[in-house]
Amino acid sequence: MAEVSYRELSLNGLWKNNPAIVQLLGLCPLLAVTGSVVNAIGLALATCLVLVTSNTAVSLIRNIVSDAVRLPVFVMIIASAVTCIELLMQAFAYELYQILGIFLPLITTNCVILGRAEAFACKNGLLPSIYDGLIMGAGFGVILILLGGLRELAGTGALFADMQLLFGPGAADWKIVIVDNYQAFLLAILPPGAFIFTGLIIAVKNIIDARIQARLDSLKERPVKGSKRVRVTGTIS
Amino acid sequence: MALMRITSPHAHGPMSTARVMQNVLLATVPGVIVLTHFFGFGTLVNIIWASILALAFEALALRLRKRPLGFYLGDYSALVTAVLLGIALPPYSPWWLIAVGIASSILLAKHLYGGLGYNPFNPAMVGYVVLLISFPVQMSSWAAPRGVGELPGLLDALQACFTPGNFDAVTMATPLDLLKQNNSLLMDDLWQQNAQFGRWAGIGWEWASLAFLAGGLWLLYQRVFTWHAPIAMLVALALTAALFYDGGSSASGGSPLFHLLSGATMFGAFFIITDPVSSAVSTRGRLVFGALIGLLVYLIRVYGNYPDAVAFAVLIMNFAAPFIDQYTQPRSYGHAARREDNE
Numbered sequence: 001m002a003e004v005s006y007r008e009l010s011l012n013g014l015w016k017n018n019p020a021i022v023q024l025l026g027l028c029p030l031l032a033v034t035g036s037v038v039n040a041i042g043l044a045l046a047t048c049l050v051l052v053t054s055n056t057a058v059s060l061i062r063n064i065v066s067d068a069v070r071l072p073v074f075v076m077i078i079a080s081a082v083t084c085i086e087l088l089m090q091a092f093a094y095e096l097y098q099i100l101g102i103f104l105p106l107i108t109t110n111c112v113i114l115g116r117a118e119a120f121a122c123k124n125g126l127l128p129s130i131y132d133g134l135i136m137g138a139g140f141g142v143i144l145i146l147l148g149g150l151r152e153l154a155g156t157g158a159l160f161a162d163m164q165l166l167f168g169p170g171a172a173d174w175k176i177v178i179v180d181n182y183q184a185f186l187l188a189i190l191p192p193g194a195f196i197f198t199g200l201i202i203a204v205k206n207i208i209d210a211r212i213q214a215r216l217d218s219l220k221e222r223p224v225k226g227s228k229r230v231r232v233t234g235t236i237s
Numbered sequence: 238m239a240l241m242r243i244t245s246p247h248a249h250g251p252m253s254t255a256r257v258m259q260n261v262l263l264a265t266v267p268g269v270i271v272l273t274h275f276f277g278f279g280t281l282v283n284i285i286w287a288s289i290l291a292l293a294f295e296a297l298a299l300r301l302r303k304r305p306l307g308f309y310l311g312d313y314s315a316l317v318t319a320v321l322l323g324i325a326l327p328p329y330s331p332w333w334l335i336a337v338g339i340a341s342s343i344l345l346a347k348h349l350y351g352g353l354g355y356n357p358f359n360p361a362m363v364g365y366v367v368l369l370i371s372f373p374v375q376m377s378s379w380a381a382p383r384g385v386g387e388l389p390g391l392l393d394a395l396q397a398c399f400t401p402g403n404f405d406a407v408t409m410a411t412p413l414d415l416l417k418q419n420n421s422l423l424m425d426d427l428w429q430q431n432a433q434f435g436r437w438a439g440i441g442w443e444w445a446s447l448a449f450l451a452g453g454l455w456l457l458y459q460r461v462f463t464w465h466a467p468i469a470m471l472v473a474l475a476l477t478a479a480l481f482y483d484g485g486s487s488a489s490g491g492s493p494l495f496h497l498l499s500g501a502t503m504f505g506a507f508f509i510i511t512d513p514v515s516s517a518v519s520t521r522g523r524l525v526f527g528a529l530i531g532l533l534v535y536l537i538r539v540y541g542n543y544p545d546a547v548a549f550a551v552l553i554m555n556f557a558a559p560f561i562d563q564y565t566q567p568r569s570y571g572h573a574a575r576r577e578d579n580e
């Protein structure tokens with residue numbers, strides 16, 4: 001991969017090869033912490049930061065580390081990045097840190113991060129790697145936040161509750177109550193809801209892809225009516 | 238004279254899907270009458286509202302899937318799901334509770350998996366479990382039976398369903414609930430202190446169970462299903478209960494008779510686990526399927542978090558049904574049962 005098109009990278013990370021709904025990587029945090037928008041944003045930011053830092057570091061050392069030991073080295077880099085993020089969240093968003101709990105340290109084992117280090121960063125230069133980390137993190141984060149929003153809306157009838165956990169006390173009144181007197185729909189917030197809503201998001205993406213494909217097919221040139229079929233048996237040279 | 242040669246199989250299905258479903262609907266009638274007698278019109282309103290919704294959702298799903306409406310609506314399967322869910326839900330449930338349950342049953346459990354015949358889980362039980370874990374408050378209150386509380390009339394029942402804010406039902410814990418929460422009283426004292434226990438298993442419950450048993454036996458006589466799964470479930474449940482029963486101490490889990498006649502045991506045994514789509518298929522498989530449900534019902538009732546367990550037990554065993562079938566395949570005629578016999 002000598003030349004990298006940033007357009008292609010963006011399209012891949014956000015849609016065609018989205019880590020969450022196409023590669024289905026990192027499902028554990030995706031399903032576990034998306035009970036509300038604030039949790040989803042917190043984890044999305046943390047994952048994105050880790051992805052960018054680990055991609056940067058891996059890209060920088062890619063010519064020094066031999067193939068035989070590259071995996072342990074990658075894991076070490078990722079683990080250090082995660083530890084930094086964890087300490088940062090402990091300092092600046094302690095309540096959210098407590099809510100996310102084990103899923104922060106578990107970012108280390110998120111397959112998206114090791115996957116990008118292995119598939120992209122260790123073969124490409126510094127800038128493309130940083131951009132790839134950013135856009136893959138964004139692709140993962142968008143799905144996390146979408147899922148968090150859907151589940152919070154279906155589960156509690158409101159959106160953006162408890163945003164002060166992440167954005168400081170000024171964000172305490174960001175909560176929007178969409179439906180008054182909503183009867184809490186626990187299923188959406190409990191683990192089964194995560195699976196059901198993820199499945200629905202993937203289904204919607206597949207429908208959109210099928211529509212796009214159908215439109216592309218209809219734009220293609222059709223064979224002119226009455227044309228002779230080309231004889232394809234025998235050798236063509 | 239030309240003799241026609243007809244090859245096997247010679248058996249043919251005398252009953253269409255619609256006919257089977259009609260029979261199931263008919264067989265629920267005695268149970269519904271008894272429930273209405275003891276708990277008022279709540280169950281009836283549940284069933285009617287659930288049926289309307291089920292037909293609407295079924296039509297919507299068929300429309301979206303571009304399937305013929307008349308053909309699939311005419312097989313009564315959506316109605317059966319609605320009636321079973323309506324019976325399982327507490328009487329005087331609000332309209333939205335039933336709507337969420339039916340939507341989960343028809344859209345999620347049935348049509349997302351490919352419609353009738355392709356659903357790995359019993360649709361009515363999926364709807365019930367979705368409601369049970371989502372709305373524990375509404376799902377755990379049950380109307381007080383006749384003779385213990387005052388029964389609301391038909392108008393009150395309609396009001397309870399469609400304007401739930403204006404209605405305050407007399408509810409009390411079910412016998413299974415009381416048994417679960419009891420940790421200090423001997424069985425006999427528990428029976429005496431709570432009016433709703435009735436003779437064996439709770440006022441209303443015991444008669445409703447017997448009515449469902451009667452309906453089930455009629456279905457068995459009509460050969461809608463075979464005896465294997467229901468009998469295996471009831472026997473396994475009774476045996477497990479007998480094994481753990483210590484004569485009525487405060488820690489005991491209830492007598493076998495209590496377990497057979499309370500909650501959804503009979504209803505589940507004859508109307509839920511006999512679902513031909515989501516249960517095991519082979520004869521031996523059905524025995525295993527039913528027996529394990531019976532065992533699970535007891536274990537979840539006594540050691541689990543919820544008072545009744547039929548829905549959970551059925552869903553767990555629906556998962557296992559293909560596995561059970563794999564290991565209980567009947568020997569085909571002319572083939573040896575086991576490899577050793579061949580040698």
